Amino acid sequence: MELPTKSQIQAATETVYTAMPATPQYAWPLLAERCGTTVWVKHENHSPIGAFKVRGGLLYMSRLRASHPDSRGVITATRGNHGQSIAFAARANGLRAVIVVPEGNSPEKNAAMVALGAELIIHGHDFQEAYEYSYGLADERGLTLVPSFAEDLVAGVSTYALEFLTAAPDIDTLYVSIGLGSGICSCIAAREALGLTTKIVGVVAENAPCYALSFTQGQPVSTNSADTLADGLACRVPDDAAVEVINHFAERIVTVSEAEIKAAMRHYFTDTHNVAEGAGAAPLAALLQERGQATDRTVGLVLSGGNVDRDLFQNILAETD
Numbered sequence: 001m002e003l004p005t006k007s008q009i010q011a012a013t014e015t016v017y018t019a020m021p022a023t024p025q026y027a028w029p030l031l032a033e034r035c036g037t038t039v040w041v042k043h044e045n046h047s048p049i050g051a052f053k054v055r056g057g058l059l060y061m062s063r064l065r066a067s068h069p070d071s072r073g074v075i076t077a078t079r080g081n082h083g084q085s086i087a088f089a090a091r092a093n094g095l096r097a098v099i100v101v102p103e104g105n106s107p108e109k110n111a112a113m114v115a116l117g118a119e120l121i122i123h124g125h126d127f128q129e130a131y132e133y134s135y136g137l138a139d140e141r142g143l144t145l146v147p148s149f150a151e152d153l154v155a156g157v158s159t160y161a162l163e164f165l166t167a168a169p170d171i172d173t174l175y176v177s178i179g180l181g182s183g184i185c186s187c188i189a190a191r192e193a194l195g196l197t198t199k200i201v202g203v204v205a206e207n208a209p210c211y212a213l214s215f216t217q218g219q220p221v222s223t224n225s226a227d228t229l230a231d232g233l234a235c236r237v238p239d240d241a242a243v244e245v246i247n248h249f250a251e252r253i254v255t256v257s258e259a260e261i262k263a264a265m266r267h268y269f270t271d272t273h274n275v276a277e278g279a280g281a282a283p284l285a286a287l288l289q290e291r292g293q294a295t296d297r298t299v300g301l302v303l304s305g306g307n308v309d310r311d312l313f314q315n316i317l318a319e320t321d
Contacts, residue, residue: 230278
């Protein structure tokens with residue numbers, strides 16, 4: 001895929017900012033003490049849907065509406081944040097949205113998608129099965145299929161990365177979680193657009209390592225399962241185009257355990273009083289794992305979302321480090 005240029009990302013902000021302002025980035029003192037270095041956090045948990053995905057959805061739906069004014073609506077598959085993004089953006093553009101989620105999906109994310117006007121369909125044991133089912137349903141219902149990774153999605157999401165690296169250009173290393181790849185590809189795009197030397201480090205869950213395996217082996221590698229509490233990381237079949245970008249431009253990929261993700265969620269709440277879902281906390285977990293390598297460097301973390309179910313979050317907070 002072609003990464004968006006600086007001018008293309010700046011143009012995307014015109015669409016994104018009609019629905020939301022730029023999100024803040026803060027250097028939290030308690031996080032700095034915990035990590036042993038200066039830490040900037042990009043708060044995508046402060047977006048209108050509580051996650052970074054909304055930016056890509058807004059750009060994708062706006063361009064779809066312009067190019068296909070007679071569209072009957074859209075369909076996509078998700079574990080939650082991508083679906084909220086598409087539902088939010090579809091409603092803003094007068095389009096119908098059908099969202100396919102797997103069995104056992106987050107009840108609160110499901111409720112949020114329905115509240116945004118989407119029709120919710122439950123199918124399959126994981127994201128991949130829901131994703132594959134959405135393809136057939138798109139043809140059956142005459143709906144436009146929205147993938148979870150596409151150039152317009154990356155261009156929209158790149159607006160947060162451009163904000164972050166413009167506001168904090170001295171970041172030496174930027175940690176960002178990898179679901180299907182739009183987040184890390186957007187950070188790479190913004191770095192390249194700004195001509196910076198920031199190292200981009202991807203983060204995956206130990207129980208969903210397909211992108212780490214793909215990075216190590218130099219080609220897309222699927223896994224048989226992706227069973228992690230961080231549903232935003234629960235991918236078992238990587239996107240070929242995302243793998244190509246990540247393998248070429250990323251510094252490395254760090255794998256974090258379920259226990260490390262839970263601890264990072266607790267640390268975010270203790271040190272900043274922000275709620276971070278598993279995928280949002282994973283970059284902090286990676287930094288803490290590599291704490292000794294970050295001394296005297298300025299580090300950036302993408303808090304990609306805060307949409308975690310109450311019961312799960314209560315249980316995680318009740319655990320001890």
